[in-house]
Amino acid sequence: MASYQLFIEKVKEIHKIGAIQGHLGWDQETIMPPKGAQARSEILSWLAKEQHARVTAPDFGEMITQLENSNDLDENQVANVRELRRRYDKAVKLPSEFVAQYALTRSQALVAWQEARTASDFTMFQPHLEKLVEMTNQKIDYYGVETTRYDVLLDEYEFGMKVSDYDPLFAGLKSRLVPLLQNIMEAKKTNPDPKLPTEISFPVKAQTEFCKLVSNAMGFDFEAGRMDASTHPFSAGLWPGDTRFTTRFDEQDPFSCLYAVMHETGHALYEQGLDANHSFTPRGDAVSLGVHESQSRFWENQIGRTPAFWKVVLPWFKQQFPDAPEWTPDELNKIANCVEPGFIRVEADEVTYNLHIMLRYELEKKIFNEKLSVKDIPNTWNQMFSEWFGIEVPEDRMGCLQDIHWSMGAFGYFPTYTLGNLYAAQLLEAMSQEIGDVDEIIETGDWSPMLDWLRPKIHLQGSKLTPSELIEQATGVPPTPQPFIDYVESKYSKLYNLS
Amino acid sequence: MASYQLFIEKVKEIHKIGAIQGHLGWDQETIMPPKGAQARSEILSWLAKEQHARVTAPDFGEMITQLENSNDLDENQVANVRELRRRYDKAVKLPSEFVAQYALTRSQALVAWQEARTASDFTMFQPHLEKLVEMTNQKIDYYGVETTRYDVLLDEYEFGMKVSDYDPLFAGLKSRLVPLLQNIMEAKKTNPDPKLPTEISFPVKAQTEFCKLVSNAMGFDFEAGRMDASTHPFSAGLWPGDTRFTTRFDEQDPFSCLYAVMHETGHALYEQGLDANHSFTPRGDAVSLGVHESQSRFWENQIGRTPAFWKVVLPWFKQQFPDAPEWTPDELNKIANCVEPGFIRVEADEVTYNLHIMLRYELEKKIFNEKLSVKDIPNTWNQMFSEWFGIEVPEDRMGCLQDIHWSMGAFGYFPTYTLGNLYAAQLLEAMSQEIGDVDEIIETGDWSPMLDWLRPKIHLQGSKLTPSELIEQATGVPPTPQPFIDYVESKYSKLYNLS
Numbered sequence: 001m002a003s004y005q006l007f008i009e010k011v012k013e014i015h016k017i018g019a020i021q022g023h024l025g026w027d028q029e030t031i032m033p034p035k036g037a038q039a040r041s042e043i044l045s046w047l048a049k050e051q052h053a054r055v056t057a058p059d060f061g062e063m064i065t066q067l068e069n070s071n072d073l074d075e076n077q078v079a080n081v082r083e084l085r086r087r088y089d090k091a092v093k094l095p096s097e098f099v100a101q102y103a104l105t106r107s108q109a110l111v112a113w114q115e116a117r118t119a120s121d122f123t124m125f126q127p128h129l130e131k132l133v134e135m136t137n138q139k140i141d142y143y144g145v146e147t148t149r150y151d152v153l154l155d156e157y158e159f160g161m162k163v164s165d166y167d168p169l170f171a172g173l174k175s176r177l178v179p180l181l182q183n184i185m186e187a188k189k190t191n192p193d194p195k196l197p198t199e200i201s202f203p204v205k206a207q208t209e210f211c212k213l214v215s216n217a218m219g220f221d222f223e224a225g226r227m228d229a230s231t232h233p234f235s236a237g238l239w240p241g242d243t244r245f246t247t248r249f250d251e252q253d254p255f256s257c258l259y260a261v262m263h264e265t266g267h268a269l270y271e272q273g274l275d276a277n278h279s280f281t282p283r284g285d286a287v288s289l290g291v292h293e294s295q296s297r298f299w300e301n302q303i304g305r306t307p308a309f310w311k312v313v314l315p316w317f318k319q320q321f322p323d324a325p326e327w328t329p330d331e332l333n334k335i336a337n338c339v340e341p342g343f344i345r346v347e348a349d350e351v352t353y354n355l356h357i358m359l360r361y362e363l364e365k366k367i368f369n370e371k372l373s374v375k376d377i378p379n380t381w382n383q384m385f386s387e388w389f390g391i392e393v394p395e396d397r398m399g400c401l402q403d404i405h406w407s408m409g410a411f412g413y414f415p416t417y418t419l420g421n422l423y424a425a426q427l428l429e430a431m432s433q434e435i436g437d438v439d440e441i442i443e444t445g446d447w448s449p450m451l452d453w454l455r456p457k458i459h460l461q462g463s464k465l466t467p468s469e470l471i472e473q474a475t476g477v478p479p480t481p482q483p484f485i486d487y488v489e490s491k492y493s494k495l496y497n498l499s
Numbered sequence: 500m501a502s503y504q505l506f507i508e509k510v511k512e513i514h515k516i517g518a519i520q521g522h523l524g525w526d527q528e529t530i531m532p533p534k535g536a537q538a539r540s541e542i543l544s545w546l547a548k549e550q551h552a553r554v555t556a557p558d559f560g561e562m563i564t565q566l567e568n569s570n571d572l573d574e575n576q577v578a579n580v581r582e583l584r585r586r587y588d589k590a591v592k593l594p595s596e597f598v599a600q601y602a603l604t605r606s607q608a609l610v611a612w613q614e615a616r617t618a619s620d621f622t623m624f625q626p627h628l629e630k631l632v633e634m635t636n637q638k639i640d641y642y643g644v645e646t647t648r649y650d651v652l653l654d655e656y657e658f659g660m661k662v663s664d665y666d667p668l669f670a671g672l673k674s675r676l677v678p679l680l681q682n683i684m685e686a687k688k689t690n691p692d693p694k695l696p697t698e699i700s701f702p703v704k705a706q707t708e709f710c711k712l713v714s715n716a717m718g719f720d721f722e723a724g725r726m727d728a729s730t731h732p733f734s735a736g737l738w739p740g741d742t743r744f745t746t747r748f749d750e751q752d753p754f755s756c757l758y759a760v761m762h763e764t765g766h767a768l769y770e771q772g773l774d775a776n777h778s779f780t781p782r783g784d785a786v787s788l789g790v791h792e793s794q795s796r797f798w799e800n801q802i803g804r805t806p807a808f809w810k811v812v813l814p815w816f817k818q819q820f821p822d823a824p825e826w827t828p829d830e831l832n833k834i835a836n837c838v839e840p841g842f843i844r845v846e847a848d849e850v851t852y853n854l855h856i857m858l859r860y861e862l863e864k865k866i867f868n869e870k871l872s873v874k875d876i877p878n879t880w881n882q883m884f885s886e887w888f889g890i891e892v893p894e895d896r897m898g899c900l901q902d903i904h905w906s907m908g909a910f911g912y913f914p915t916y917t918l919g920n921l922y923a924a925q926l927l928e929a930m931s932q933e934i935g936d937v938d939e940i941i942e943t944g945d946w947s948p949m950l951d952w953l954r955p956k957i958h959l960q961g962s963k964l965t966p967s968e969l970i971e972q973a974t975g976v977p978p979t980p981q982p983f984i985d986y987v988e989s990k991y992s993k994l995y996n997l998s
Contacts, residue, residue, distance in 0.1 A: 036741030224534035242535030
């Protein structure tokens, strides 16, 4: 019988390589000097190859098989064996050279995307995206297609999810969100939303101070992490004691930075709350992107976009922005919840947000299931956007160049954002039944009851269960979109006085 | 016959691990959240073990032997084989477990040193230092002693250098520097040095701007590097296109930051000037610490501490520090060259600097050749300091806790600083013979002739030659202390009107 000790040593080495990749990735996104990109790409490519070699080593595969037949493992050990089995089975299908080349291509594409986005010039990114789509199609062929080609990608980011799961889910959501949006747009004609004053500037330094206070109040430990700036806000749990998130600044709009910080802090709290007894193993890792996104969206929306939140943070806001108008908490909350079809996904309100996801989902289906050509992406994007949102995309920076994901080869990732929204609403409902009305708790200014509820139910669980098992264990019911639909309809009917 | 191609692939992997260690080290010194230290130590330890396993792999050793017997290699390839032979022969003497444990110990000691230094409490660092000395003694035993124990360490940092080389070198220097210092101290009694006004503050932001202008004028490419802050200024050439240096700030004294920046930029220019065709191989690496230090000291002292330098940068200085007195270039130069026995090595003038090095050298000799106990280091340091410098160390922060080196296990490193001073003066002498009077060139504001001289003669050479071969090739004579003695006696006799 293989020794579990030997197996877990190897698992930890594999995870350490991943941690280093995460660290170099964080650096690349935040502070790397531009001319360092080429050598950095080579190093990341080499690390990917090294990691792949370890996961696919024949003796490691044998260890997994032997441990699967063992009766001596506890539930944490079983979870680690299960996750490595899943990873091994996928990894052995990819040739080592492909893995290295794919990592190199991604790392170079990321740099090209940053430049193309700044220039708003899709043609600068197009050859890289073509290469990525080509290699992703190769990857699909290596893995093997059982249902549709896109399903192979969807499964990568949320285990077990397929087009046949998402199609009805999105259709159901759309059938409720589109009428809600129409009602809101109608209501806005008579009662227009408040607007941010254009003549006031919100300095970066003050935004930083304000957001750090909020992040700290949420429970982020700045002794065990950092906040920095990057083009695309993200969060990275590098290793125990080092979780870093980023935000971006718009001096005309402090809400952009604030909600990026609350979102990323939500992710970061999950990482800081993982069980350090299981570091560098799947058991000590976040379970899935969908669950990760539930944590970010919970803090951003269910906590941050409420009148109760604004009552608490108003004094901090006033202190940092003495020139801002004399807004009340309700006015600030209204500004933070304006529903408006806009171009940018990460700045979308909760009603339109999932439409942004569906658009990307439909487009990725076209790319991988219907062979949509990369050169046709901008036009297709713009046409769909015009149809769905009723506004014309003025430039690719506001359209198909806005998201980082494709430049990282992350096709099939976007739908997990919608899962996150659904899980977050379901968690809020279950949480409220146990700890009482969350808005009332927010208003006390002590937000630890929410974090204390999430810690044992989600964070400390790591990857012990599958994502849907975890949601069911935490809430008492399997994942369902109903709580989200109830939440969003109730919240926005109230905000817009809909009948 | 082993394929050179296969050999160099392995060499590049070994160097990539080193580059990652360098990156994590940079992060640890500058921006790492404190609670990340433990896991970071584990990762660094694992990387050290991985690297060691590759260097000492039996088939790698066989490759080296086969390539040594090949006649087909060009001079660059020969240099790579030579350097890996040297490394292999040392590495195989160290057990893998020792290497990992030693890396872990160093990484933990670094954190302890930072805390001890802040608290100025040697006892906080003592157990770590005891462990480091113990493990360093183990390392000496593994390598094997041919002459004295300390020689084994000296050789680590400047190949081939021994106590029997340094003892007469330091004695010779001391016999000239001590009388010079006495004459200067005598002259200061009648003509006291100018003092920095204590009522003026030099803001960090303005210091940053000023120093970036200077670094840029020296030729540092900010598109291929960064400047940050850290407790102990350092420079790290991570990989092609990414060279980072740090400085520190004292709002009462802008010279501290300026000369740290010029020093570290000197190191960084060497790194940025290495031959990118030989990246990730010894041929593309800096050849030695002594030569590295010659680059930093050249820019810091031979360029930066001259009246010509101050003539050029005075307008930048005035623009950033409008509240500063109306100093002339000569006054600024005098302030920048005040000779004064002080406690801190990195802030020492050129006359006393090498005495600081000799003190550390003598102390390290006592530790490793005469078994001086770690607990007795503070007292011994303070007694020697009092004798040599005539002033009493008020606290360990200003004494034996000031330097980072021991916390990194770098015993035997300090003497390379003196070598750097000697090489720098020798390079200046040779350079002047070829490009003309350097002070006149500095005064034009275009400092590229000096960099253009150093690039092919030092930087692009990498490790093609040994350090002393390189100095001889660049200057026409083997390394000699005479140019330094001439330089320092002439410069300070003029500054202090000595007869």
